[in-house]
Amino acid sequence: PGLLAQRLTRPLGLADTTLTLTPRQRDRLATGHSAQLQPAAAWDAPTFAAAGSLHSSVNDLLTWLASFATDGSLGARHLSLMRQTARPGPGFTQKLGWMSISTGPGDELLFHDGATLGYASAIAYDPATRRGVVVLSNSATPVGDIARHLLRSSMPLVQAEPAPQRTEVTLSPAVLQRYAGAYEPGPGVQFVVTHEGEALMLQLPGLPKFRIRPESERAFFVAENPRLSIVFEVDDAGRTVRLRLAAPTGDVAAARTRD
Numbered sequence: 001p002g003l004l005a006q007r008l009t010r011p012l013g014l015a016d017t018t019l020t021l022t023p024r025q026r027d028r029l030a031t032g033h034s035a036q037l038q039p040a041a042a043w044d045a046p047t048f049a050a051a052g053s054l055h056s057s058v059n060d061l062l063t064w065l066a067s068f069a070t071d072g073s074l075g076a077r078h079l080s081l082m083r084q085t086a087r088p089g090p091g092f093t094q095k096l097g098w099m100s101i102s103t104g105p106g107d108e109l110l111f112h113d114g115a116t117l118g119y120a121s122a123i124a125y126d127p128a129t130r131r132g133v134v135v136l137s138n139s140a141t142p143v144g145d146i147a148r149h150l151l152r153s154s155m156p157l158v159q160a161e162p163a164p165q166r167t168e169v170t171l172s173p174a175v176l177q178r179y180a181g182a183y184e185p186g187p188g189v190q191f192v193v194t195h196e197g198e199a200l201m202l203q204l205p206g207l208p209k210f211r212i213r214p215e216s217e218r219a220f221f222v223a224e225n226p227r228l229s230i231v232f233e234v235d236d237a238g239r240t241v242r243l244r245l246a247a248p249t250g251d252v253a254a255a256r257t258r259d
Contacts, residue, residue, distance in 0.1 A: 012067055017055070018056075034140055035225045040119075042119065043207060044208070068127075083098075083110075111144065111148055121134075178240055179240055181193055183243050183257065228245070
């Protein structure tokens, strides 16, 4: 928090950009909503606080964007440094803190977007015209296409596909218990599944636990976002050996390392 205030929020006067909300700011926080428009809790991700626990407002983010537009300013220097780092990405160039796309020679659009199970956000900036857009939503539905379309009308609004219809089934506690344990998608990273009462819970690194619900003996889904699903795989002896987490951004396999 001290470094954030020293280098960003205090110099730019961003009074509503913070890791820890004051009581007054918390009262102003819009209630999040799931893909089914049901109330959803706000997430905090203390393990990656700067990536998943930073709160802000439209006004503060617009102030931040405006700081890029003055030559020699703190914001302009920050943006110049961020744009110096580049590496290829799937359909875009990865800059430091930004994704960059080009719609023609010398035409660059910077953007960044993301979502939790209750909120979505997007920011886009045109370095040539020094125009920017901020879109914040208290729904899990992504809004990146809206931000990009507002700066580039040639970029279409994406017609959201209906969420898949999933039906929860009942499994015995003994079956649920089979899946409890730790799973590693890679070195030093753990997904933790716990059996708590009648529920099976999944803990991903740096995020709150959320419930996964069975739609068959081995397939589970997240009610707040039915596009997230988990399948447990077993060996010939019936032992659970891994889980596969499927999301719109791709699938992740994690081998079971302990019960």
